[in-house]
Structure formats: C-alpha cells, structure tokens
Amino acid sequence: MKLSFTKSAIFIALLFGMKAQAQQASWIWYPGDLDIWVSNKMQNRRTERGAFLPPFWKMDSHYVLVEFHKEFNLASAEEVSLYVEGQYNVKVDGQAFPGYPTKITVPAGKHKLSLKVYGQDKVPAIYVKGKNIVSDGTWLATFEDKEWIDASGKASDKSGTTYVSAGSWNLTDPLQLPSQFKLSTKPLEAAKTEPLDKGLVADFGRETFGFIKLHGLKGKGRLHIYYGESREEALSAGHCETLDLLEIDLKGKTDSVIGLSKAFRYVNCQPEGNVTLDKVSMLYEYAPVLEKGNFRCSDEQVNKIYDVARYTFHLNTREFFIDGIKRDRWVWSGDAYQSYLMNYYSFNESPIVKRTLLAQRGKDPVTAHINTIMDYSFYWFLGIYDYYQYSGDRKFVQDVYPRMKSLMDYVLNRRNKDGLLEWMPGDWIFIDWADKLSKDGEVSFEQLLFCRSLETMALCAAMANDTEAAATYKKLAAELKDKLFKLYWNESKQALVHSRINGQPTDNVTRYANMFGIFFDYFTPQQKQGVKQHVLMNDKINKITTPYMRFYELEALCAMGEQSYVLKQMKDYWGGMLDLGATSFWEEYNPDKKGAEHLSMYGRPFGKSLCHAWGASPIYLLGKYYLGIKPLTAGYETYLVEPALGGLEWMEGKVPTPGGEISLYCSKQEIRVKSDGGSGVLRFKSTVKPVVKGGAAVEVGKRTYELKLQKGIAYKVNYQK
Known part of the structure; x- marks a missing residue:
C-alpha cells in the first residue's frame, strides 16, 4: 500500500512517542511480537562486502495464531469498524459472524467481543473502533486457546488459557498497517563531489545514514559503489566494509534509489562499460525523535563534544537502539543498556526502550544468554528496573516479569558447585574489547552483575506481586554479595581481584568489577577511596580504550565527586577523536595509535565503526553528574538536583x-532551577549563606544546603562556590 506523506508523518510521530492528537483506538498484537518481527527484519539487513551476514544467535518468531478479546457493557447498540492483518474470525459472546466482516453491530448490554487472527508472514494484529469499543492495551491476548467442547456441544466452563495484556506501539491510524512500518526519510545533497577515475566521489560532510540516489544514470554495464566512513575506506575497493554492484542497462538517463540503506560519509561510484552518472545524493533515513534534553557550558570544546555525542546517538536510534550504523546494526544488549541511559537525558522516548527490551528477550524457552553473552543477560535485567525509575511505568515491569523470571531461571541453573558463574559451552563472556583480558575461571565482574541482577529481580518480583520469589531473590543476592567480598576482595591491593581459577583468587586487578562496585554502592567509604587510588587513578592498571567501558569508569569517578578530573578526561578522550576529524564518536579510540591504525579493528583495515552508540556517553554523564539531575523515586515523582561545575565557569x-x-x-554565584512536575531537592555547597528567591534553603551539613523544589516555581539562588 502506498502511503501519503501526511499519513506517514502522523504514523511515525505516534510510533516514536511524539505529541500528536489523541486517538481512542490503536493497533494491538500479542505483546512483544511486532518488536521481534521488526527486529528480525532489521537485523537481517546486514551485509559484509555485499554478502548477507545474519546474527549468530537464536532468532524467535511471532505467534502465528492469536486470540484477542474484551468485555464491554453498552448502553445502546454500537457499530464497530474492524481492521485486521491476517485471516480472522469475529465472535460476540462465542457466536461467529460469517466471512471476514469489516463492520459489525454489537447489541446493547454486556458482551464479549473476540477476534482470532492467523498470520504466517506478518504479525496477527487488529484495530477495532466504535464509539465505546476500541482496541488498546486493555484487551487480552493469548497464543493458545486451551478450550474444549463436550459431546453435547457445550463449551468448557473452566479455562486453562493464560491471557496477557495486548501489545501496542500507539499506532492509531487504521490505514497504517504495522507490517508496513518504515523510518522517515528526507533528501540531502552531498557537501562536495569530485571526479575520480571514470566516476566520482561524493562527500556528505559528516557521518550519515540512508539510501543512495543515483542521478542521470545511463548506459550498459556495471556500476561499482564503495561506501566509506572515511575517505580511505571509500577509495579501497578491496577492503571497504560495504559496497554495491549494480547491473545497468538504460538507454535514457534515469534517477534510481538503492534499495538498502547504509552508513557512510563518502561514496565512491565507479562505472564499467559505457555507464555514466551525473551525480549522487541521498535519502537520509532517521527516527523522528525530539531532542528534549540539552546542555551548554562555558567550554566550547565540551559543547562540541556534547553536540557530536547527540548526533552519534541520534544516528544509532532507529527502529531500536542499535550498536553502530555501518557494520552490525544489531540489537546488542550491552550497547542498548547504555543507550537507555543516554535516552533518559536526551529524547526520553519510552516506546523505543520497551521495543528494544522486548526484541532482545525474544521467546521462551531460553536456550542461551541474550546475544549469547553472559554479561548482556545481566544488562537486560538492569535495563528494566532503570526504565521503571526514569518512566514510572509499573505496568511494563509487571507485563515483562514472566520473561525476566524464565531468563533468571536459566542463569540460576548454570551456577557451579560454589554458586558462581563461569564459562560454559555456548557462552560468550565479553566484558570489553581489551588485549589479553582473561575470561578464564569465575570472573568477579560477572558475579557482580549477577548479584545486581538478583537485586533487580527482587524489586521487580515485588511489583509483580510474586512475594515468594521476591524473598528468594533478595536472599540469593545477599548471599552472593557476601561471597563476592570473601572470595575476591584483596585488602593489600585495596581492590576486587579479576578472577578465581581452580578455586583460588588470582593476583590480577582490572578496573571492571571495581568501578561497577562504586556506583552500585557495594563498597564501604574506605573501600571506595582505596579503589579510587589503587585502581581507577592508577596508571599501572591496564587502561580502558573503548568508549563502552570509559562510560562506566568515568561514571564511577563522577559518583565519587571527581567531576573536575572527569571533565579533563572527557576533553582528552572525546576531544582527541574530534582533533582527528571525527564527525561522530567511534567504537574504540586509543590515543597511542597513529594514522590508519585508528580505522582498523577485527583484523580488517576498516573494521572499526566510526559511529557507535556507546561513544555518546557524555550525554548521560553531563546530564546526571554535572547538571546533577536524577530521579529518587519512579518517574521523577521525587528527584534530586545536585549540580557540579567540575571546573566550568557556568x-x-x-x-x-x-x-x-x-x-x-x-554558575559559581547563581543557580536557577525550575521543574514541570514532581517534587525535588536542590543540594549545593556555599561558603556564604545563600539568598533564595522562591523558597528557603536549609543548612544540612558543613557548607551544604538543601532547597525543596515544587513544580512550576522558578527558583533563584545566589551563593558562593
């Protein structure tokens, strides 16, 4: 079905949570099924030098037969319009309508409306709209109708069917079928084009993503297209990561759009035969999310870092939060976990978080860790409770809890005789890309994430009213935390050691478990200081060279009040990429590398992603630890504002x-704060008694003051830093 621009824009706006006119009805499906279906399509678009390269983990599918129903009590008869993706029947109180009706009348009184939908090639979905009867998340759905009929024809009065709340993306236009979802596009011209050999090289000015449009294409032969995040990559016909080879047979000049979107800055088009080409432009493909958060300061380099981080993150915000736009475009759990945190300080788009979590988890039975990576299963657990804290969406936690429980059952069944986790066949222990990083034995970092995941399960089980499981998870977490310090804490090194092998702790100290232990608040104040001095600020401990783990290292330091030190690190590390001409932030950056070394990874000269979501972490660090804004209770019902300039003037x-x-x-003399909702506390230090407009500050410690914040009030504080 061809969509008009207006309807497509409305559809995309609603899908990504943007403000639009409220609608009573929306498309619904079995929860998680459209998320899985769309993610399967997206993740199987990956190519490597023109060859199809699918994910290497188990991919689930949607349920092909789904029943939807809801009971209504009508004051008068009501005409209802039906839109369905798939073959279906419609019943009122168990009596089926003939054929495939698109309109039915439901009589006055209390009635049960149900639709049963079959769809093999697309997700069974329905859109129901009447005056009072509308499809939404309050409908119930099941993939197995465990009903039976006796010899007299009487239906069973005892059901064994499990019903769940229907899934929805708030798709409120009945003509916009869920199976036809696409991201938005807009035309963009190349910033510069120059001739090369028989063809041309187009430079789009910065990293971008979309569909190449070929203008004035003519002749018979072939057109070779080589894409590059760098000019060097685009000019390397033998080693560029992505390419297209087109067979051309055109008598007159034609404009043509390449069918698969790709990441690039440079595009090298080289014709063969008598093929000619006038120019290259693109259709930029993007998720139309709104930039709701922002940051500006007195340091222009930090402002540039923030802007490039925001652009990097936007490029990797697509149907889901993905890792990088050039190579994988897969939904990796560890990458996505960081994207959730960045999202809360930029777009704050809950629908994308939920879609990504559901797509990663897939279906039962669980046969492997998420993405096959042990630590990535743990990030998935943590991401759910973080989402609740930032959104207040308790219902999502309750809905996804059964999938949390079955994944945790899988994890618990893989413990060894000491109750710890170590590598088993089928596992990938990732942690980070780092030379000579041992994954042998019982790695402390994995036990730490496991412990935090058990704590998360206890909290989520309580929200799901599974009190027995909540108590069990809480007990398991406490036991594991106690074991963690007994087995891994080395007093002389003032750190958790990296691993145990054959029941014995190693002498090796790495940063990973130690920095997580700080912002998990697992250490005593004395232990935190020991870890800071002996690990985090110790150059003898192997340095981290990926933005992925720099994220957590700098968060740990910020959590200990080292914003001035972190600001310098941020300027050196992310500023170092900018100094090398980066227009988006990379998968890995090692300042010790030179020239073309910065482009290589995985044994390939251009294997590195130059636009990776985990490179955008300054968004989160600046929002949470410099502006100092974070929720204290779910959904910012209560919150804390604790600004830290960290050496900035303002x-x-x-x-x-x-x-x-x-x-x-x-600034160093003034604070102004205002909130649209919730109640908060502004906490700050001042060498003089502050003067407050809008409220009264109370001294709560030596030179430390707190000011209660109410929604809608603009507060102004004059103080002395």
Whole structure:
C-alpha cells in the first residue's frame, strides 16, 4: 500500500512517542511480537562486502495464531469498524459472524467481543473502533486457546488459557498497517563531489545514514559503489566494509534509489562499460525523535563534544537502539543498556526502550544468554528496573516479569558447585574489547552483575506481586554479595581481584568489577577511596580504550565527586577523536595509535565503526553528574538536583521527565532551577549563606544546603562556590 506523506508523518510521530492528537483506538498484537518481527527484519539487513551476514544467535518468531478479546457493557447498540492483518474470525459472546466482516453491530448490554487472527508472514494484529469499543492495551491476548467442547456441544466452563495484556506501539491510524512500518526519510545533497577515475566521489560532510540516489544514470554495464566512513575506506575497493554492484542497462538517463540503506560519509561510484552518472545524493533515513534534553557550558570544546555525542546517538536510534550504523546494526544488549541511559537525558522516548527490551528477550524457552553473552543477560535485567525509575511505568515491569523470571531461571541453573558463574559451552563472556583480558575461571565482574541482577529481580518480583520469589531473590543476592567480598576482595591491593581459577583468587586487578562496585554502592567509604587510588587513578592498571567501558569508569569517578578530573578526561578522550576529524564518536579510540591504525579493528583495515552508540556517553554523564539531575523515586515523582561545575565557569541544560522537563542554570554565584512536575531537592555547597528567591534553603551539613523544589516555581539562588 502506498502511503501519503501526511499519513506517514502522523504514523511515525505516534510510533516514536511524539505529541500528536489523541486517538481512542490503536493497533494491538500479542505483546512483544511486532518488536521481534521488526527486529528480525532489521537485523537481517546486514551485509559484509555485499554478502548477507545474519546474527549468530537464536532468532524467535511471532505467534502465528492469536486470540484477542474484551468485555464491554453498552448502553445502546454500537457499530464497530474492524481492521485486521491476517485471516480472522469475529465472535460476540462465542457466536461467529460469517466471512471476514469489516463492520459489525454489537447489541446493547454486556458482551464479549473476540477476534482470532492467523498470520504466517506478518504479525496477527487488529484495530477495532466504535464509539465505546476500541482496541488498546486493555484487551487480552493469548497464543493458545486451551478450550474444549463436550459431546453435547457445550463449551468448557473452566479455562486453562493464560491471557496477557495486548501489545501496542500507539499506532492509531487504521490505514497504517504495522507490517508496513518504515523510518522517515528526507533528501540531502552531498557537501562536495569530485571526479575520480571514470566516476566520482561524493562527500556528505559528516557521518550519515540512508539510501543512495543515483542521478542521470545511463548506459550498459556495471556500476561499482564503495561506501566509506572515511575517505580511505571509500577509495579501497578491496577492503571497504560495504559496497554495491549494480547491473545497468538504460538507454535514457534515469534517477534510481538503492534499495538498502547504509552508513557512510563518502561514496565512491565507479562505472564499467559505457555507464555514466551525473551525480549522487541521498535519502537520509532517521527516527523522528525530539531532542528534549540539552546542555551548554562555558567550554566550547565540551559543547562540541556534547553536540557530536547527540548526533552519534541520534544516528544509532532507529527502529531500536542499535550498536553502530555501518557494520552490525544489531540489537546488542550491552550497547542498548547504555543507550537507555543516554535516552533518559536526551529524547526520553519510552516506546523505543520497551521495543528494544522486548526484541532482545525474544521467546521462551531460553536456550542461551541474550546475544549469547553472559554479561548482556545481566544488562537486560538492569535495563528494566532503570526504565521503571526514569518512566514510572509499573505496568511494563509487571507485563515483562514472566520473561525476566524464565531468563533468571536459566542463569540460576548454570551456577557451579560454589554458586558462581563461569564459562560454559555456548557462552560468550565479553566484558570489553581489551588485549589479553582473561575470561578464564569465575570472573568477579560477572558475579557482580549477577548479584545486581538478583537485586533487580527482587524489586521487580515485588511489583509483580510474586512475594515468594521476591524473598528468594533478595536472599540469593545477599548471599552472593557476601561471597563476592570473601572470595575476591584483596585488602593489600585495596581492590576486587579479576578472577578465581581452580578455586583460588588470582593476583590480577582490572578496573571492571571495581568501578561497577562504586556506583552500585557495594563498597564501604574506605573501600571506595582505596579503589579510587589503587585502581581507577592508577596508571599501572591496564587502561580502558573503548568508549563502552570509559562510560562506566568515568561514571564511577563522577559518583565519587571527581567531576573536575572527569571533565579533563572527557576533553582528552572525546576531544582527541574530534582533533582527528571525527564527525561522530567511534567504537574504540586509543590515543597511542597513529594514522590508519585508528580505522582498523577485527583484523580488517576498516573494521572499526566510526559511529557507535556507546561513544555518546557524555550525554548521560553531563546530564546526571554535572547538571546533577536524577530521579529518587519512579518517574521523577521525587528527584534530586545536585549540580557540579567540575571546573566550568557556568552550565545550563534541560532534562526530560514524564511530567515535562527540569531546567537548570548554574554558575559559581547563581543557580536557577525550575521543574514541570514532581517534587525535588536542590543540594549545593556555599561558603556564604545563600539568598533564595522562591523558597528557603536549609543548612544540612558543613557548607551544604538543601532547597525543596515544587513544580512550576522558578527558583533563584545566589551563593558562593
């Protein structure tokens, strides 16, 4: 079905949570099924030098037969319109309508409306709209109708069927079929084009993503297209990561759009035969999310870092949060976990978080860790509770809890005789890309994430009213935490050692478990100081060279009040990429590398992603630890604002919340803060008694003050840093 631009724009806006006119009805399906179906399509678009390269983990599919129903009590008869993806029947109180009706009349009174839908090639989905009867997340769905009929024809009065709340993306236009979802596009011209050999090289000015459009294509022969995040890659016909080879037979000049979107900055088009080409442009493909958060400060390099981080993150925000736009375009759990955190300080788009979590998890039975990686299963657990904290969406936690429980059952069944986790066949212990990083034995980092996941399970089980399981998970977490320090803490090294092998702790100390232990608040104050001095600020401990783990290293330091040190690190590390001409942030950056070394990875000269979501972490660090804004209770019902300039002269910004936004300006003499919702506390230090407009500050410690914040009030504090 061809969509008009207007309807497509409305569809995409609603899909990504943008403000639009409220609708009563929406498309619904079995929860998680459209997420899985769309992610399967997206993740199987990956190519490597023109060859199809699918994911290497188990991919699930949607349920092909789904029953939907809801009971209504009508004051009068009501005509209802039906839109369905798949073959279906419609019943009122168990009586089927003939054929495939698109309109039915439901009589006055209490009635049960049900639809049963079959779809092999697409997700069974329905859209029902009447005056009072509408399809939404309050409908129930099941993939197995465990009903039976006796010899007299009487239906069973005892059901064994498990029903769940229907899934929805708030798709409120009945003509926009879920199976036809596509991201938005807009035309963009190349910033510069120059002739090369028989063809041309187009430079789009910065990293981008979309469909190449060929203008004035003519002749018979072939057109070779080589894509590059760098000019060197685009000019390397033998080693560029992505390419296209087109067979051309055109008598007149034609404009043509390449059918598969790709990442690039440079495009090298080389004709063969008598093929000619006038120019190259593109259709930029993007998720139309709104930039609700922002940050500005007195340091222009930091402002540039923030802007490039935001652009990097936007490029990797697509149907789901993905790892990088050039190579994988897969839904990796560890990468996505960081994207969730960045999202809360930029777009704050809950639908994308939920879609990504559901797509990663897939279906039961569980046969492997998420993405086959042990640590990535743990990030999935953590991501769910974080989502609740930032959104207040308790229902999602309750709906996804059964999938949490079955995954945790899988993890618990893989413990060894000491109750710890270590490598088993089929596992990938990732942690980080680092030379000579041992994954042997019982790695402390994995036990730490396991412990945090058990704590998360206890909290989520309580929300799902599974009190027995909540108590069990809480007990298991406490036992594991106690074991963690007994087995791995080395007093002389003032750190958790990296691993145990054959029941004996090693002498090796790495940063990973130690930095996570700080912001998990697992250490005593004395242990935190020991870890900071002996590990995090110790150059003898192997350095981290990926933005992925720099994210957590700098978060740990920020959590200990080292914002001034972190600001310098941020300027050196992310500023170092900018100095080398980066227009988006990379998968890996080692300042010790030179020239073309910065482009290589995985044994390939251009294997590295130059636009990786985990490179955008300054968005999160600046929002949470410099603006200092974070929820204290779910959905920012209560929150804390604790600004830290970290050497800056001034800073200002906004953080999006479910109730609107929290805005802050902070200099060394003045703080201005306002919130659209919730109640908060502004905490700050001052060498003099502050003067407050809008409220009264209370001294709560030596030179430390707190000011209670109410929604809608603009507070101004004059103080002395």
